[in-house]
Amino acid sequence: MGASVRFRPAAPLRLTRRGRVVIVCGVALVLLAGLWMGARHGARATSGGGEGESAVAGESVVVGPHDTLWGIAVRSRPGVDPRVTVQRMIDLNALPSAVVNPGQKIYIPAR
Structure with a gap:
């Protein structure tokens, strides 16, 4: 051992x-x-609201209780295909989908 x-x-x-x-x-x-x-x-x-944002975003809106991206697109860009405006809003705001919530600030693409 x-x-x-x-x-x-x-x-x-x-x-x-x-x-x-x-x-x-x-x-x-x-x-x-x-x-x-x-x-x-x-x-x-x-961007968080800097200078470069104004070149891409024309204006912003606050989503109301019954607003949809489609409705915002029709109101903000009449005469433009809403499908195009909705997709541009999704891209501009880096949204994961077309669902928005009341009170949310959404940037509208410049014309």
């Missing part, structure tokens, strides 16, 4: 060329995915 067991130190980890390529490609893929998601998020973000 007094026998002692000696362990050899493990050999240092060595990567083959293929292993290094796999690791570099994996890290590059993760970085590219992160950059893509960041760029996508930045492209959808709206």
Whole structure:
């Protein structure tokens, strides 16, 4: 019972060329995915009311109790196809859908 067991130190980890390529490609893929998601998020973000906003947004309205984007589009841009105006409002305000809530401030696209 007094026998002692000696362990050899493990050999240092060595990567083959293929292993290094796999690791570099994996890290590059993760970085590219992160950059893509960041760029996508930045492209959808709206400004907080700065100077550049006036070039894109003509005016803003506060959504009433029974307002819809369609109704706002018809009232604000008569003579323009409401489908186009609704899509432009969705894009301009970075809305996930065409659903709006009373009290919400919506920017109307410039003509």
